[in-house]
Amino acid sequence: MIGIVLCSNCFHDQGLRLDAEQIGIVDSSTCSNCGSITGSKLSADLVGTLAHRFFVWGTLQRCDYGAAPLVQFNQHQSTCISTSPWFDEDIRLIEKTIGVGFFYYGPRQWMVGEVEPLRALQEPSSRILIINRILTEYPTTLLRVAQSFYRIRKDPKIPENFGEYDSPPSELAGVWRLDAPNFPVMYGSQDLQVCVHECRVTAEDDLYVATLSPTRDLKLLDLSALLQDERTTEFESLDMAVHMLFLAGRHSYDITRDIALAVHSSGYDGVVYPSYFSLLRTGSMPFETTYGISHRRVPQLHEYEQAKTIPNLALFGRPIEECKVQVRCINKLILSHVQYGILFGPVGCLPKL
Numbered sequence: 001m002i003g004i005v006l007c008s009n010c011f012h013d014q015g016l017r018l019d020a021e022q023i024g025i026v027d028s029s030t031c032s033n034c035g036s037i038t039g040s041k042l043s044a045d046l047v048g049t050l051a052h053r054f055f056v057w058g059t060l061q062r063c064d065y066g067a068a069p070l071v072q073f074n075q076h077q078s079t080c081i082s083t084s085p086w087f088d089e090d091i092r093l094i095e096k097t098i099g100v101g102f103f104y105y106g107p108r109q110w111m112v113g114e115v116e117p118l119r120a121l122q123e124p125s126s127r128i129l130i131i132n133r134i135l136t137e138y139p140t141t142l143l144r145v146a147q148s149f150y151r152i153r154k155d156p157k158i159p160e161n162f163g164e165y166d167s168p169p170s171e172l173a174g175v176w177r178l179d180a181p182n183f184p185v186m187y188g189s190q191d192l193q194v195c196v197h198e199c200r201v202t203a204e205d206d207l208y209v210a211t212l213s214p215t216r217d218l219k220l221l222d223l224s225a226l227l228q229d230e231r232t233t234e235f236e237s238l239d240m241a242v243h244m245l246f247l248a249g250r251h252s253y254d255i256t257r258d259i260a261l262a263v264h265s266s267g268y269d270g271v272v273y274p275s276y277f278s279l280l281r282t283g284s285m286p287f288e289t290t291y292g293i294s295h296r297r298v299p300q301l302h303e304y305e306q307a308k309t310i311p312n313l314a315l316f317g318r319p320i321e322e323c324k325v326q327v328r329c330i331n332k333l334i335l336s337h338v339q340y341g342i343l344f345g346p347v348g349c350l351p352k353l
């Protein structure tokens with residue numbers, strides 16, 4: 001086949017072989033490199049894709065805020081990363097085939113959380129200034145009466161009781177991302193898969209899903225929006241700060257709770273915020289860059305970047321008890337099938353960030 005340079009059977013490393021099988025072209029021609037007819041065939045472009053998935057995405061290291069790959073490759077550098085013995089030959093083959101070198105990547109500091117508004121949010125004394133910016137710069141959206149969303153409960157006492165699907169009582173609030181002591185929040189999503197993830201369910205759980213709708217249009221601050229401001233750099237970007245905040249773990253909850261309290265005080269019924277599981281749901285790589293520039297700042301990529309975010313809903317108070325939200329339907333939910341998307345990366349060649 002014209003344009004085919006390698007196949008999945010050319011590699012020794014099992015991760016590279018399996019990923020090449022996933023992305024390669026099924027074709028029974030003979031591989032000009034290894035002579036296999038059964039391997040999935042790779043063009044030079046696909047070898048580049050494979051190298052990016054394995055060495056760049058596969059070495060992505062998460063920090064408290066942000067993440068950066070430990071390895072990069074390009075046509076200007078020769079390879080200077082140490083390799084494990086079982087993929088030494090593979091890395092030489094990729095280098096030779098597409099003319100690239102692999103090197104340790106010194107990330108730009110914003111990628112590992114050095115973003116001014118994010119720094120300011122972490123400081124209790126300057127937090128309010130940034131929260132005020134969030135209140136003015138993020139758009140307002142409406143959850144309309146005609147719209148519905150889902151809320152999952154595991155092991156409810158009486159599954160058909162509407163109250164089971166309301167926010168937990170005030171005295172139990174303060175556990176998750178946006179609720180605080182005496183400030184209960186109802187979490188839900190229009191994406192049922194994300195609801196299942198957010199509930200950290202297992203196959204043994206007794207699960208129920210309520211389909212809910214507001215009884216009047218609810219006013220929400222949309223923190224899942226991509227703020228377009230090409231004048232600022234990543235270091236100054238409020239968009240990057242909020243994006244990183246919602247992809248961070250528990251250590252970020254005191255900040256997100258303060259944001260929720262301020263949004264509530266400003267008269268909103270709740271917020272739309274990016275699900276922590278957005279990337280797993282959409283199978284996308286976090287914090288993608290080209291030459292150190294975030295794709296979130298490239299106007300042509302806004303739509304693509306926005307599509308990587310799955311919005312969740314957080315409604316303040318106890319919306320069912322307060323008659324702001326009605327239960328339209330309750331169903332039993334059964335997990336019948338789970339399949340993971342899998343990527344691979346190298347080991348044994350990596351410095352710490």
Ligand SMILES: [Zn+2]
Pocket residue numbers: 006007008009010031032033034035036039
């Ligand atoms: Zn081959």
